[in-house]
Amino acid sequence: MELSATAKVILGMLAARPRSGYEIKQLVDSSARFFWAASYGQIYPELKRLEQAGLITGADASQGNRQRTVFRLTGKGRQAAREWIAGAPQVFELRDEGLLELFFAGSIEPGRTAEIARERAASAAATAAELRALRDDLDQKHQAEEPESSPDPGSLTVLRYGIEMNEWAAAWFARAADELENETADGTGARTRQRGQSMRTRW
Amino acid sequence: MELSATAKVILGMLAARPRSGYEIKQLVDSSARFFWAASYGQIYPELKRLEQAGLITGADASQGNRQRTVFRLTGKGRQAAREWIAGAPQVFELRDEGLLELFFAGSIEPGRTAEIARERAASAAATAAELRALRDDLDQKHQAEEPESSPDPGSLTVLRYGIEMNEWAAAWFARAADELENETADGTGARTRQRGQSMRTRW
DNA sequence: ATCAGCATGTAAATGGTTACATGATTAT
DNA sequence: ATAATCATGTAACCATTTACATGCTGAT
Numbered sequence: 001m002e003l004s005a006t007a008k009v010i011l012g013m014l015a016a017r018p019r020s021g022y023e024i025k026q027l028v029d030s031s032a033r034f035f036w037a038a039s040y041g042q043i044y045p046e047l048k049r050l051e052q053a054g055l056i057t058g059a060d061a062s063q064g065n066r067q068r069t070v071f072r073l074t075g076k077g078r079q080a081a082r083e084w085i086a087g088a089p090q091v092f093e094l095r096d097e098g099l100l101e102l103f104f105a106g107s108i109e110p111g112r113t114a115e116i117a118r119e120r121a122a123s124a125a126a127t128a129a130e131l132r133a134l135r136d137d138l139d140q141k142h143q144a145e146e147p148e149s150s151p152d153p154g155s156l157t158v159l160r161y162g163i164e165m166n167e168w169a170a171a172w173f174a175r176a177a178d179e180l181e182n183e184t185a186d187g188t189g190a191r192t193r194q195r196g197q198s199m200r201t202r203w
Numbered sequence: 204m205e206l207s208a209t210a211k212v213i214l215g216m217l218a219a220r221p222r223s224g225y226e227i228k229q230l231v232d233s234s235a236r237f238f239w240a241a242s243y244g245q246i247y248p249e250l251k252r253l254e255q256a257g258l259i260t261g262a263d264a265s266q267g268n269r270q271r272t273v274f275r276l277t278g279k280g281r282q283a284a285r286e287w288i289a290g291a292p293q294v295f296e297l298r299d300e301g302l303l304e305l306f307f308a309g310s311i312e313p314g315r316t317a318e319i320a321r322e323r324a325a326s327a328a329a330t331a332a333e334l335r336a337l338r339d340d341l342d343q344k345h346q347a348e349e350p351e352s353s354p355d356p357g358s359l360t361v362l363r364y365g366i367e368m369n370e371w372a373a374a375w376f377a378r379a380a381d382e383l384e385n386e387t388a389d390g391t392g393a394r395t396r397q398r399g400q401s402m403r404t405r406w
Numbered sequence: 407a408t409c410a411g412c413a414t415g416t417a418a419a420t421g422g423t424t425a426c427a428t429g430a431t432t433a434t
Numbered sequence: 435a436t437a438a439t440c441a442t443g444t445a446a447c448c449a450t451t452t453a454c455a456t457g458c459t460g461a462t
Contacts, residue, residue: 005298005449012307022413032306035299039451044415066458068413081311088322089300095208096238097292099361103235104215106355108284113357119291152309153386154316157379158302161372168371169364176360183356208421225441242423247443269430271441 003084005091006042007050011073011081014056016152018072021047030134031155034162047071055080098123114180121173128166135159206287208294209245210253214276214284217259219355221275224250233337234358237330237365250274258283301326317383324376331369338362 003011009032013024021043028038050056055077058069073081098120105113138159142151206214212235216227224246231241253259258280261272276284301323308316341362345354 008303015307016310035297035302041451085304085308085311085315089304091298091300093298094238095294095296097294099238100211101288101292102357103361104218105288106357107219108288112288117360153383154305154309157320158306161375172364180356244423
């Protein structure tokens with residue numbers, strides 16, 4: 001059974017506990033959005049498809065007259081999730097306009113190259129801050145609601161990766177901007193520097 | 204004038220020099236594909252649209268009976284490119300199945316969490332190697348064809364970023380995998396460790 | 407009473423990939 | 435000869451976003 005992009009995120013979300021479509025959307029937006037987005041236009045139809053395929057079942061959880069359906073994994077659904085996670089990841093797609101601008105800056109507006117790198121450093125720093133806030137938020141909620149159990153190590157790892165990667169990128173681009181400024185200032189090309197010496201980061 | 208995703212990459216590619224649709228596709232695949240993909244199904248129709256909008260002009264460059272059209276930027280097209288690059292980048296989209304698997308591993312197959320991180324380390328290392336090969340290739344071509352001029356600093360910066368970021372990620376995920384293994388082995392949760400102490404990378 | 411948030415859903419438009427179709431030229 | 439590569443294009447399909455539509459509930 002081939003899972004669609006949205007099916008993967010739904011099965012993952014339901015593996016922890018039953019949820020409504022609305023809850024799934026909230027969770028995606030507040031945590032997975034940075035590496036895996038999903039809109040209502042995908043989620044609700046996919047919930048129906050998954051139910052028809054027997055991977056999930058919906059139970060009515062209406063409160064008064066407000067309609068609400070919570071879905072949970074069936075045995076077959078849990079099995080599908082296990083099979084998915086056992087396989088090698090297939091999808092990796094990146095569309096990054098900042099890198100595209102930097103890539104072409106030299107032939108469009110050479111004087112702006114360093115500036116673009118500088119802007120990228122700032123936006124990476126901003127993303128890092130945003131993710132750090134998200135983590136602190138999760139931490140507080142966790143502390144308050146279920147202080148003894150530990151939060152999921154895998155999702156924490158992903159969050160931490162997002163934070164530290166963006167911090168690293170912020171520093172990297174700041175340094176790259178400095179070097180690009182020097183290059184344009186003294187007129188020397190990249191070739192005058194031994195490649196891999198000055199920019200290489202030690203880790 | 205709002206530029207489509209494909210328009211941006213086309214204008215960028217033509218800013219350096221005139222090229223055919225086929226050449227644009229080759230170049231995208233060999234350099235920008237990692238952060239900005241484009242298929243023939245987008246490129247050829249977009250070339251027509253851009254020509255109708257007066258941002259590029261095509262000139263026949265057929266060799267014998269083999270049809271070929273090379274496009275170059277018009278003044279208006281160059282202006283549009285400058286305006287595009289002057290603005291802040293809008294598009295940033297990431298769809299990363301590896302991170303999604305890691306994110307959900309804890310609730311689907313907790314025993315595999317560390318393994319997934321380990322696999323990610325390997326794939327980041329592979330990507331770094333691939334990009335390094337690409338750069339060495341470019342270097343050699345450059346050395347052979349135009350040894351005195353320096354290659355474009357912006358595109359080199361992007362390539363170097365790809366290489367070093369993936370090297371950093373490989374090391375980071377290898378370390379994360381180690382820690383995840385210890386966590387499952389000794390039964391202690393993530394909370395027993397002071398957050399931000401052990402995994403924080405210095406740079 | 408009104409607004410924010412909960413809750414579900416669909417239609418239209420857009421964006422993008424894949425596969426196909428066609429044919430020329432160059433290298434083996 | 436034949437395969438690889440150059441070269442252009444389209445049609446069908448798939449994925450995704452955006453905007454809209456509807457109505458309930460709880461807080462101010």
